[in-house]
Amino acid sequence: MDTKANQGFGVEASRKHGIVDFHTTQMLSSHGCFGQYLQSLRNWMSHCRDCRELTENAEHVLFRCGRWWRDGHALEVEVEESLDPHNIIGITLKKMSNWEAVKKFIGYV
Numbered sequence: 001m002d003t004k005a006n007q008g009f010g011v012e013a014s015r016k017h018g019i020v021d022f023h024t025t026q027m028l029s030s031h032g033c034f035g036q037y038l039q040s041l042r043n044w045m046s047h048c049r050d051c052r053e054l055t056e057n058a059e060h061v062l063f064r065c066g067r068w069w070r071d072g073h074a075l076e077v078e079v080e081e082s083l084d085p086h087n088i089i090g091i092t093l094k095k096m097s098n099w100e101a102v103k104k105f106i107g108y109v
Helices: 005-013 022-029 035-041 058-064 066-079 088-094 096-108
Strands: none
Touching: 058 066, 066 096, 088 096
């Protein structure tokens, strides 16, 4: 996510609603608990502990990991749009209810 989602940082900074919290920052930066980031800091396996995908990063966890598929689908139903790494920032910024729904999903995941 850090390459695709970061393209939305300029737009995100001018938003009219929502507060960026700890988990949202981790998702936007792909830092924190993601194996790919932890591996860059020390000898850590970067694979996903849930599905064994070789690279565990924010994009994988939020959009591809089978563990979170149902929750991701419920989020898409709530915001009434399909989410992907290219549009999540725009959809999140569209309205406060989207912001809160995405923030809740990120915190849960």
